[in-house]
Amino acid sequence: MSQSEQPWWRGAVLYQIYPRSYLDTNGDGIGDLSGITRKLDYIASLGVDGIWISPFFASPMKDFGYDVSDYCAVDPVFGTLEDFDQLLDRAHGYGLKVIIDQVYAHTSDAHAWFEESRQSRDNPRADWYVWQDPKADGTPPNNWQAVFGGAAWTWDARRQQYFMHNFLPEQPQLNVHNPEVQDALLATARFWLDRGVDGFRLDAINFAMHDRAFRDNPPWDPAGRTITRPFDLQRRVYNQSQPEVPEFLERVRRLTDEYGDRYTVAEVASDDPLPTMRAYTKGDERLTAAYSFDFLYASTLTAGRVRRSQGNWIGPLEEGWPSWEFSNHDAPRCVSRWYDGPDRPRFAKLMNALLLCLRGNPILYQGEELGLTQVDVPFEALQDPEAIANWPRTLGRDGARTPMPWEEAGPNAGFSSGKPWLPVGPDHPGLSVGVQEQDLDSVLNFTRKLLTVRRGSPALKWGELSFLDVPESLLAMTRTCEEESLTCLFNLGAEPVEIPEPVNLGGAVLSQSEGLIDREGRIMPPYAFVILRD
Structure with a gap:
């Protein structure tokens, strides 16, 4: 297939932005949409093809935007819908595609859908969430565990039932088996497609459906693994990766196809992600790409690991198409996770080069172009509920979410004039954009050159x-x-x-x-x- 016949997204490089930590323009210590707009010239200068923006929707922020209370509204902490429209228009003016998150497995407990659902067992949205009666002894319906710790069930006195949540209790599980729920979710997707977005990253999409029989998950031998949560002690056979999910994804694909060439990438967090990734991206009827945590949670990087991961995606395009990240908002930064030597910039360049040579869609997390290190956030400054609950054996999400450093001098490395929601890494001002712009051999300028090489190489792209x-x-x-x-x-x-x-x-x-x-x-x-x- 020639270059002119390739869809824009095949082999495209995306730059992930965690908006709370990118640039604060109003001094409240939290990044906002206007901050992203202000830095689009910088993003375009990197040579990436598009940006993926983590959630900016209305939310109580119990899980910092992944608990959505209104899918079609911008949370005031990030700005307004008009701010998003301006961002989208400006990004398209730079030739950048814009991908946004869609959270289909759960909502916030403050969402109007859930507030209605919990009122009774016979209201119009009674079956929009996953409700079950207790066992005879009052205990939860089964043994399913939540990702952040504890049972995946919380008692609700109004309905005299348990509701399911794979994550926080404030994130009740949507019943995506219900066609009405699917219709409502697709309507919210259409809202953003009508505004002009170029695609979606589907958060935790393999959690979107549950086993209808509510069977217990089998145990998982902890030998040889690091255990931080009860969730790690069972194989998640029945509360994720159910066989009905691909049928819903076909509906997603039919919708996005109405709008032309749109990119849809599934996040697949699983102990056996490959079959799920293949199922979600098979042929031209489902999603365009998927990514797993092969690298994101890996404690070491070896040639063997790369060969195993990449070796699963060397067949024909009909088998599916992967995306790759070495770091993101959910995983500690790879430069700290995989290297403990004296020359971190050299290692950061090596990692960016490797990422950009993989077959698939490289996703560069904000700050990876600078070689940012993981920040050791003290307990009293933690914000992430997972980190607080599991301290000190934590996934370390806060340490990868700290503010983007823009300059060495001035308050908070140029991120905000107010107190940042998370502390700036102590070594990050010296790694800032302003410092590295002046150094031709910096990680930043080296990464720009690498991106130029990839953009000009059909072999690297596809x-x-x-x-x-x-x-x-x-x-x-x-x-x-x-x-x-x-x-x-x-x-x-x-x-x-x-x-x-x-x-x-x-x-x-x-x-x-x-x-x-x-x-x-x-x-x-x-x-x-x-x-x-x-």
Whole structure:
């Protein structure tokens, strides 16, 4: 398939924005939509194809926007609907696509739908959420556990029933089996499509349906795994990834197809995500892409892990299309998670290069272009309910959500004139955009160059992928299409590695890390990479 025949999203690079932490323009310590608009020139200068904006909808903010109380309203802390329209118009003027979150598995308990549903067992929305009678002894209907800890059931005295919640009790589970609920959700999606958004990221979409028989989940042996929550002690066979979800996704796809080329990406959090990802992206009738937590929750990065993850997506396009993140608002930053040496900028460049060479849609989380480190947020400053509940054995979401540093001098690294909702990382002012703009060898400028390489390379954007047989710390892959063939080498280890003779090093260098790779001696330095056009 030639470049002109490819949909815009295949191989596109998205830049994820967590709006609370991007730029505050009114001094309340919380980022807003106007802050994103103000920085669109910077975002466009990176060379990404579009932005994904995490939730900015009306919400009590128990889970910072992932508890939606009105799908069609902007929360005042982020601005107004007019602010969003201005952002969308300006982004399109820069040639940037705009993807927004859709949260279909649950709402806030403050949503009008739930307030009506909980009033009685026979009101018009009585079956819009997941309600069940208690067992004879008064205990919850089954053993399902919530992601943030505790049972996935909360008693409601009005209905004399339990309601289900896979996350916080303030996030009651929608009954997406109900066609009326599906219709209502699709109507909210149409609201945003009519405004001109270019697609959706579907949050926790494999949690959208439950086992109708409410069977108990089987236990999961904790041996060899880090356990932070009871949720980790059972295989989530019956409260997620149900076989009816793809039928709903086909309805989502039919809707988005009415608006032309729209990108839809599923978040799939599961202990066995591959079958679900394939099911959600199969053919042209379901979503365009999906991503899992293969890298996001990985404590180490090895060539073997990359080969296993990427190796699942080297077949024909009909098998589906992946997206990839190394860090995001739910996972600790990869530069801190995977590296503990003295040269973090070098490692950050290596990670960005690897991400941009993967087959699929790379998603660059805000600050990854700067090589930002994970922030150790003290307990008294924590905001994330998961972190507070599970301290100190936490997922560390607050540490990846701290304010974006724009300048070294001035208050709060240029993020806000008021007290930020989370503290600025102590080393982040020195890693700020203003500092790195002035350094030609900075992670920021290096990443811009890498993005330029990817934009000009059809092989990197949608070419086929294969792996070469090399020593373990070395990752060698080829990206090929009709127009070009590339060899991409990455030394993910702390020691120099010899490149085996069959690997062709004679190509033209498109990009490489600092420090010359000894092509004649076939030695690659630690944490180095090179992209060669054959």
